[in-house]
Amino acid sequence: MTIACDVLIQGGGGAGCSAALHLAQRGLRVVLLERGLVGGQASGVNYGGVRQQGRHPAELPIARRSRELWGRLKDLVGTDAEFSITGHLKLARNEAEEADLIAYLDVAKQHDLPLRMVGRNAIHREYPWLGPQVVAGSFAPEDGAANPRLLAPALANAARAAGADIREHHEVVAHAHDGARFHLRTAAGEAFTAPALLNMAGFWGGRVAEAFGEPVPIEALSPNMLVTEPVPYFIEPNLGVVGGNLYLRQIPRGNVIMGGGRGESDPSVPWSRPLPEISFRTMGLAVEVIPSLAGVQVIRSWTGIDGRMPDVIPVIGPSRTTPGLFHAFGFSGHGFQLGPAIGAIMAELVVDGRTDIPLEAFRVDRFKAPAA
Amino acid sequence: MKVAVVGAGPAGVRAVERLVAAGLSPVWIDEAPDGGGRIYQRPPPGVNRDARTLYGFEARRATALHTALDALKPRSDWRPETLVWHIRPEARQLHTLHRGRQAGVDYDAAILCTGAMDRVIPVPGWTRPGVTTLGAAQIALKTQGCGIGGRVVFLGTGPLLWLVAYQYAKAGAEVAAVLDTTPFATKARATPGLLRGGATFVKGLYYIAWLRRRGIRIAEGIAPLAIEGDAGGVTGVAWRDASGREHRVACDAAGMGWGLKPEAQLADLARVPFRHDPLQANWVPERDAAGRTPVRGIYLAGDGAGIGGAEVAEIAGARAALALLEDAGHRVDPIETVPLDRKLAAQARFRAALERAFPFPSHLARGIADDTILCRCEGLRTGELRAAARAEAATGPAPEMNRAKAFTRVGMGRCQGRVCGVAAAEVLAAELGCDVTAIGRLRGQPPVKPIPIPAAGDAP
Numbered sequence: 001m002t003i004a005c006d007v008l009i010q011g012g013g014g015a016g017c018s019a020a021l022h023l024a025q026r027g028l029r030v031v032l033l034e035r036g037l038v039g040g041q042a043s044g045v046n047y048g049g050v051r052q053q054g055r056h057p058a059e060l061p062i063a064r065r066s067r068e069l070w071g072r073l074k075d076l077v078g079t080d081a082e083f084s085i086t087g088h089l090k091l092a093r094n095e096a097e098e099a100d101l102i103a104y105l106d107v108a109k110q111h112d113l114p115l116r117m118v119g120r121n122a123i124h125r126e127y128p129w130l131g132p133q134v135v136a137g138s139f140a141p142e143d144g145a146a147n148p149r150l151l152a153p154a155l156a157n158a159a160r161a162a163g164a165d166i167r168e169h170h171e172v173v174a175h176a177h178d179g180a181r182f183h184l185r186t187a188a189g190e191a192f193t194a195p196a197l198l199n200m201a202g203f204w205g206g207r208v209a210e211a212f213g214e215p216v217p218i219e220a221l222s223p224n225m226l227v228t229e230p231v232p233y234f235i236e237p238n239l240g241v242v243g244g245n246l247y248l249r250q251i252p253r254g255n256v257i258m259g260g261g262r263g264e265s266d267p268s269v270p271w272s273r274p275l276p277e278i279s280f281r282t283m284g285l286a287v288e289v290i291p292s293l294a295g296v297q298v299i300r301s302w303t304g305i306d307g308r309m310p311d312v313i314p315v316i317g318p319s320r321t322t323p324g325l326f327h328a329f330g331f332s333g334h335g336f337q338l339g340p341a342i343g344a345i346m347a348e349l350v351v352d353g354r355t356d357i358p359l360e361a362f363r364v365d366r367f368k369a370p371a372a
Numbered sequence: 373m374k375v376a377v378v379g380a381g382p383a384g385v386r387a388v389e390r391l392v393a394a395g396l397s398p399v400w401i402d403e404a405p406d407g408g409g410r411i412y413q414r415p416p417p418g419v420n421r422d423a424r425t426l427y428g429f430e431a432r433r434a435t436a437l438h439t440a441l442d443a444l445k446p447r448s449d450w451r452p453e454t455l456v457w458h459i460r461p462e463a464r465q466l467h468t469l470h471r472g473r474q475a476g477v478d479y480d481a482a483i484l485c486t487g488a489m490d491r492v493i494p495v496p497g498w499t500r501p502g503v504t505t506l507g508a509a510q511i512a513l514k515t516q517g518c519g520i521g522g523r524v525v526f527l528g529t530g531p532l533l534w535l536v537a538y539q540y541a542k543a544g545a546e547v548a549a550v551l552d553t554t555p556f557a558t559k560a561r562a563t564p565g566l567l568r569g570g571a572t573f574v575k576g577l578y579y580i581a582w583l584r585r586r587g588i589r590i591a592e593g594i595a596p597l598a599i600e601g602d603a604g605g606v607t608g609v610a611w612r613d614a615s616g617r618e619h620r621v622a623c624d625a626a627g628m629g630w631g632l633k634p635e636a637q638l639a640d641l642a643r644v645p646f647r648h649d650p651l652q653a654n655w656v657p658e659r660d661a662a663g664r665t666p667v668r669g670i671y672l673a674g675d676g677a678g679i680g681g682a683e684v685a686e687i688a689g690a691r692a693a694l695a696l697l698e699d700a701g702h703r704v705d706p707i708e709t710v711p712l713d714r715k716l717a718a719q720a721r722f723r724a725a726l727e728r729a730f731p732f733p734s735h736l737a738r739g740i741a742d743d744t745i746l747c748r749c750e751g752l753r754t755g756e757l758r759a760a761a762r763a764e765a766a767t768g769p770a771p772e773m774n775r776a777k778a779f780t781r782v783g784m785g786r787c788q789g790r791v792c793g794v795a796a797a798e799v800l801a802a803e804l805g806c807d808v809t810a811i812g813r814l815r816g817q818p819p820v821k822p823i824p825i826p827a828a829g830d831a832p
Contacts (some may be wrong), residue, residue, distance in 0.1 A: 012529045077766065079766035116710035153768055154767050154768075186415060244380050274818065276467045277462075284828070287826070287827065294824075294826065296824065296825050298824075298825060299785065300784070300819075302815060
């Protein structure tokens with residue numbers, strides 16, 4: 001028996017679940033197919049940064065819109081997913097990095113993103129626990145962090161309540177399009193059909209695109225994450241550094257969460273695990289920024305699998321080969337904050353055929369060699 | 373050929389012995405300063421107590437094992453006080469930590485002899501200072517020559533309950549009560565099978581009889597109510613007897629445990645598949661009778677591969693080493709392996725009877741009160757886990773253990789679920805109305821135990 005609906009979504013990360021919610025709210029019959037449990041990979045195991053500062057200018061309109069959704073997440077899905085507005089402080093460790101921060105102030109201004117420079121003296125006065133290596137920072141007061149383990153399941157649950165059919169443990173193994181409708185088949189042999197398909201399958205979104213003649217140069221990315229035992233709360237802002245080789249935050253219950261570099265993975269299983277040498281490198285960078293972390297115990301490390309594009313921004317928008325197919329994948333390690341808005345944007349693309357958010361930079365065919 | 377053995381308890385010692393006899397010099401890693409495993413753990417230098425006092429009836433075995441251990445140290449690459457915190461079977465590498473220094477150890481084959489720890493069922497008041505596991509109570513006595521209190525209640529079930537109570541009383545501590553949650557009748561029914569255990573069974577009976585003879589309060593088939601206390605610690609233990617009457621006894625410390633579970637985190641990180649053993653009521657790593665796992669180069673022996681006790685661990689350690697040697701192309705005479713296999717099979721039958729005599733009381737775990745702390749690292753109460761299993765949760769119900777961990781933080785703290793995991797699984801399964809095997813097990817993540825962030829300039 002084939003199950004027919006208005007929109008099929010492949011991939012139950014934060015973005016896919018948000019798309020299911022927004023489409024269901026607009027009255028469409030939605031079926032979301034997720035290979036494992038929702039939020040099982042990049043959406044569920046990431047650092048939890050709800051950050052706008054430092055993003056690629058093309059991402060900022062999405063990030064601004066998503067930030068607005070984060071602010072009313074509790075009304076939207078019944079939990080705030082522990083979203084707390086701590087501000088995001090991006091640190092410079094030398095003058096070149098400081099120049100980077102200053103240059104970004106103009107980008108932020110163009111997108112109405114509140115951002116202020118914290119100078120050499122002020123930064124050590126305001127954050128006396130920072131190491132001497134830090135020379136400056138820029139502070140985005142609207143940014144913060146949330147619990148990534150809660151977002152996708154909460155969005156999925158709200159989508160279900162709105163009428164969406166969220167199917168976990170449904171691995172899609174075959175894709176087809178007959179000119180009018182998509183036909184998907186799962187590993188268990190179930191068949192699904194709809195006139196619209198949203199490809200929101202993270203790293204595996206590359207395969208879906210390829211199935212419709214749109215191969216993209218995507219690679220697996222496994223962010224290497226660590227968490228410490230709880231220690232007295234003293235790091236209020238979510239911290240990043242220019243260059244991105246360290247990101248670090250503390251939650252009020254005391255654990256310090258940090259990441260940087262990549263672990264190892266095998267997307268065919270899928271399986272992923274942090275790498276010892278990368279974990280120690282992250283610890284080393286963390287102690288340089290916050291010397292008092294020396295001796296604090298790391299209790300767990302983990303990773304998952306995201307898709308990374310060569311230009312480190314995702315693929316978002318309509319397919320160039322197949323009408324009714326829309327992509328949103330390859331978030332390159334920073335899709336968590338964007339997830340809620342991506343769902344809203346995808347719903348607009350499907351229902352209204354347009355969105356106010358400029359998506360040109362995210363075209364699926366941007367990696368194609370120009371025709372000779 | 374590079375061989376690594378993790379653990380220097382009964383299994384590890386006998387494994388290394390066979391490897392050395394075959395001309396190998398394995399890297400041999402143990403967390404303790406001087407090996408012996410938990411059961412034959414040695415006191416620190418300066419504590420001079422004879423083997424008979426420390427190990428009782430097991431003195432001869434302990435002494436023999438320590439003698440073998442000391443003889444093998446110079447013939448292997450012996451690395452005491454070293455934690456193996458991660459293993460990467462793809463790279464055939466162990467990651468170790470010794471006094472804050474990290475190192476990588478390459479191996480072609482590794483035998484993991486990682487031992488066991490107590491299973492804990494939270495009881496109201498179990499997080500008070502003065503409450504320990506039975507194993508911890510025993511280690512305090514063996515290594516430090518001190519008790520967990522002056523007047524102690526032992527609570528739980530299993531052979532260790534009676535052994536520790538006996539050892540405390542013998543050492544001069546006041547044992548206020550021994551409270552066994554298993555009814556006498558359950559144990560009596562298992563007696564025919566226990567007779568296979570020979571001396572081990574007789575010793576068990578001796579401990580119980582010895583305790584009774586000294587008039588120590590003993591109650592069987594009880595349900596624990598609370599470990600009571602005040603700001604100073606434990607003041608007493610309350611329980612309900614089989615007829616429903618409530619009792620209370622004053623004490624200043626309590627030791628508790630309900631059998632053992634494998635410390636199998638390294639096998640998990642090595643990607644050895646696990647199966648649920650219904651008799652032990654434990655998840656155990658898969659291996660054949662000789663200790664080979666489905667992961668190339670990884671062998672398991674001792675309680676870390678499924679609970680069998682110290683005698684079995686010695687045989688299994690030797691057997692796993694022979695399996696490793698066979699697989700590496702050494703000639704191994706069946707005259708060596710056949711008797712070991714026979715002994716392991718016989719011991720397995722005794723073990724089965726022992727598990728039937730002291731079954732894991734899952735009903736107690738399933739019945740933990742909502743306001744009792746379940747996961748002490750995260751301060752999570754039992755009711756919070758139950759709530760995560762219900763449909764009205766904002767995230768939807770957690771269908772399995774790792775989801776429950778993600779939603780509630782159960783098992784997410786310093787111990788990574790080693791203490792609360794067993795009880796948490798029973799609570800979640802009960803709330804979901806399914807068997808405990810249907811909800812999986814907490815996934816292992818490195819590090820196996822916490823590792824400190826190195827000071828600047830001190831990074832490896």
